[in-house]
Amino acid sequence: MKIMLITAGSRGDVEPFAAFARGAHAAGHEVRLAVPDNSGVDLSALDAVSLGADFSAMIADQGVSPLAAMRSFRTTVKPAMRAVIVNSVRESLEFAPDVLMYHPKIVSAPLIADHLGIPHIMVEAVPVTAPTRAFPAPGTITANLGGAVNKLTYKAVGAAGGMFRQELAEAAALLGSSATKTSDPSATMVTVSPHLLARPADWPERVHLTGPWMVPASRTVLDAALDEFIAEPFVYAGFGSMAAGNAADRGRSIIEATRARSIRTLIATGWGGIDVSEDLRGDDVFVTDSVPHAQVMARASAAIHHGGAGTVHTAARAGITSIVVPFIADQPFWGKQLHDAGLAPAPVAYRRVSAATIGAALDAVPVYESANRALAERMADEDGIAAALEIVEATC
Template sequence: MAYYNQSIPKLKIAMLVVGTRGDVQPFLAVAKRLQEYGHNVRLATHSHFRGFVKSAGVEFYPLGGDPRVFIGYLSRNKGLIPSAPGEICVLHKQAKAIVDSLLPACTEPNIVTGEPFMAQAIIANPAAYGHALAEALGVPLHILFTIPWTPTYAFPHPLARVPQSAGYWLSYIFVDLLIWWGVRGFINDLRKNKLHLAPIATYFDTYHVSISHLPTSYMWSSHILPKPNDWGPLVDVVGYCFLNLGSKYEPPQEFVRWMEKGDKPIYIGFGSMLLEDSKKVAAIILEALRITGQRGIIDRGWGDLGSTHTDMPEDVLLLSDCPHDWLFPQCSAIVHHGGAGTTATGLKAGCPMTIVPYFGDQFLWGERIYQKGLGPAPIPISQLTVQSLSEAITFMLQPQVKNRAMELAELIQREDGVGAAVEAFHRHLPTELPMQKPSSHKDETPNPVQWLFSRIGKLCCLICSP
């Protein structure tokens, strides 16, 4: 069993998760393990995932916001920066809905049983903005995430793909400020009107530099992306956190018969990504499979890929809602969007892979897969063609690529990311619980970098204020 200090009390823990299923699923795995230690865990996320969370035996509480709307925004704008004035309103509506639901998620009774709940600790991803809640309630906050968010000189922020290494560290500050300027009004309204805290004049006056001052656990394997040397002792790279849904999955008999008809297929799916022209993408996939002589599984996903094709070949199967940890070991290779969860499951299954990134961290994982020799260079969705996909499939089917994938899979299978995440949470808890609420008086003198960005933040707030 993972490290556990017997003096740690059984806590009521609010887990706040904003994002897609790929964000929610590893949190759910950690939530289940925390429950094994006797903690009372509530996972608060979008209503879209209510059934998913409850089916795992974890208390669900709804957060505002719709992950489909947010993914649509990111897909259209290829990242956070809006491409048109109307897009700003989309983000503002989503941000307000999320922020307005944070306090109830940490303090309201169980929505099914009515049992009282008051968070004694918060675990959140950065997009959930658990800072203000932790400050108001006087409870510890632990950041848990699948994407690098702590500033480093080793690589750029995934949402700001800076080409020059000199800008890597600053890219994290840029993204942090960009997000803060978009949500600061909602956060300050929450602080003043519901949490009875002073509003934040500038982000760095209160939260310093990004999340560097908070205990943070990153859920990926160090065999794929080692912890940078400039991340301090508050940061852990714990390993992938698997929920292991496949152990209880019973596939339909029609699916089993199709799998038994021939060689292992190529899996192709883009998860929660939305497609501008799903018919065109499906046609590219079908032609590439025909040219390479491969059987294929097309996962419909949120983009409804392949659903418009009525003349699907017999050696291609349309699929939806199948656990990847059951499916991927039965595939020869996989082609996907590069989401952290899909990448992790494919690596554990020993699958060579081609990543077709849309935005954000998908490019990072695509580059890491290429650098490790586990697949070809990533193919951005805008550059996906019959030729590029055919060449990628041919690359993945090389025996040496499969051998490298299997060697890495053995290393990942030995890791216990869920246990390491729970251990890190316990290790970073303060020695005294409950914590004293922080004084409003600040003795710290900001370092020059903090001072500079504090001034920039104040200037931008003045410019952006109505």
């Protein structure tokens, strides 16, 4: 089977698709992966093509502030999304797949699939497209307002495609069409563990919780200096692609909190979420730009992170406690989910990061350790990629 995978966004949006591409190829399928540039994801040995958009540059330029995105919508956001929307058409037509699997940002995907007469499957790391009474749409509000009000929050998410009508018209024209209505996805896969989020009873049958799509921990060889540092107890801190507020103050707060407790700290600066000045560095602090989460968290005692879905699942599978510092989108949702489930301290808003708030969360870590070890045991046998392949094969 020829499978076309298309995704857009930061590393967390690309990595699961790359993991699935490897799994599908190993299962005998022909797979092409269309991705943004400079995501930081290992794409070696994959048939990967560029969508001509660089979300890392966009974040470096404006951070993750919604206000900054609104101010630069015409000059930065729309051109990047135009590249994604239009080049998704070009790459799909060239590959001629049997099925199209795509991130919700790929709003031209249903047009493409309908033109080719093939099934299309939406893939999301957090459930934002299937309305439910069980919880509000992640990225809207964190308070569970119950029933009908929760369902209403999904309308805001569904309206996003309307911002790119012109780009969708261009995509349709490339397909020789003027279509505005498209078919619904044949299936929607949510790459979330049912041990972290119970499947809502009011979801339609076509919506599946597959479990996370993850690269095997054995794939990456660790840098020798990093391997040596994590041979002794440490706490991990990294905020991925998040860039907002004062990164140097966050770095200082984290190190002051860990040093006050004689805890060694591994810091991944990512795309600008944390900065560590020279005066704070020492033998008890290891600073790098990024790390392979699965290998590192398997040895960590806790993880301070932004609460992205992929990082949440990696920490959970490692059996360690998360200290969530949410910035945007689904991150407050995951912080609340973990806290409500008795798996983590209450999330610390990124504007409230201080040595005191991080220190209090670190002091609470022992309370959650046994619950997280038990969760890791339940998640150990999950194979999200295998589950997803079964759905693909049944759909096609």
